[in-house]
Amino acid sequence: MIRHIAGWLIALVLAVFVGLWSFAIANERRAPAIALATGAPAAGIAKAGVAFASFAARQAQREGETVSAMERELAAEAYRSEPLSTSALGLLALSMRTDAEAQRRQSLLELAGKLSRRNTLVNNELIQSAAKRNDDRGFFTWLSRLMSTGEGAKKAYGAALADATAKEGAVEALTPILGGGVNWADYYWALVARYPNSLVNAAKLRLAVAGRPWRQTEVKPTDQQILSGLVRIGEFDAARALANGLDSTRSLSRRNSSNLLRNADFSTVPVLAPFDWQLSTSGNLGASIDGTRKEMLISAIGGARGMAAQQLLSLPPGEYSLAWKLATSGPADSDALSAQLECAERGGNSKTFSRILLKSRETQARMIVQNDTCRWYWFSIMVEIPDADPGIDLSLRNLSLAKSTER
Helix, strand or coil: CCCHHHHHHHHHHHHHHHHHHHHHHCCCCCHHHHHHHHHHHHHHHHHHHHHHHHHHHHHCCCEEEEEEEHHHHHHHHHHHHHCHHHHHHHHEEEEEEEHHHHHHHHHHHHHHHHHHCCCCHHHHHHHHHHHCCCHHHHHHHHHHHHHHHCCCHHHHHHHHHHCCCCCCCHHHHHHHHHCCCCCCHHHHHHHHHHHHHHHHHHHHHHHHHHHCCCCCCCCHHHHHHHHHHHHHCCCHHHHHHHHHHHHHHHHHHCCCCCCCCCCCCCCCCCCCCCCCEEEEEECCEEEEEEECCEEEEEEEECCCEEEEEEEEEEEEEEEEEEEEEEEEECCCCCEEEEEEEEEECCCCCEEEEEEECCCCCCCCEEEECCCCCEEEEEEEEEEECCCCCCCCEEEEEEEEEECCCCC
16 A cells, blocks of 8 residues: 555656656746746756846846856856757856956857857857957858848848948858858848948959859849949949859850940840840830840830930940941931930039931941040930920831941
């Protein structure tokens, strides 16, 4: 009888113990204070959770707070029972404040960071530590890891990453990260296009991941956004390098041709404008390219005035030959369509340097670029239709602009 009762008592104690153990495990991360109150051995992580929550709350109220003696003791107890606790390791590291402990502090923080990507406190400390040591690779590595933890972290730290892209060394540090195919890459490219100071490095970085061994050569809308941003701030050389690098096949054909215009045969839908055609799509004036028929189609109603298509060119002073073939539904001698060159540089001479009327009965003309400080020009196809006119529908083919060989 006594043995039977003792067996039931042992079973009851074991049941209670297992229950407390299970309860502590279930709540050690969700409600560490409750788990800690059970006193169960599995409450090690809960101790680290309580200490972490206490320190995080104080730090949120007052920057520069240090780990208290109680928090350190809880973290030490947690570490002894749960040596893989990220919170325990992080707090133990943060409690080390002296110069003599600096190396050990850094090692513990890095170990905690490797155990889990989701501890914001540890990641923040690693980012700040890398910044203080001018460790660009470490700074961007830890920042990128933090962004990978979720949508909230991506949005919270994306702006910091985009802004930091302007730093010297950012291209080298970010290339293997973005080249490896992180889940926030598209978000980053769209975001960095909005940071003017980071655009030049963003273009270099984009070219780097397009090369070996990453081979990210697909042209995306964000590439166009970066290009447009570079042109807007006057970084024309960086923009052209990006366009040529992402469109290497057509860039090669351009180098083997005297025609200075890209996609001048209208064989493909434009990409990477304005180094390919930038087309108007307004309500009263529009242009499109038919790659099958190899022609640019331009339609405009009466009163329409403005740019139908344009392209950015680098031109030295001199004489150029412009050639075209035009078919129109309007009068053959209409003055509705013209081609012009205008300085694109900020602060340069913005007047139109050369303007040629494009007529269906003619096929070529001269364009002159005078000696000037301007180097970059907009080559534009312009439309101007009187208010009383019915409008036009025309097709432009075989357009070329080449340096004149006449003496």
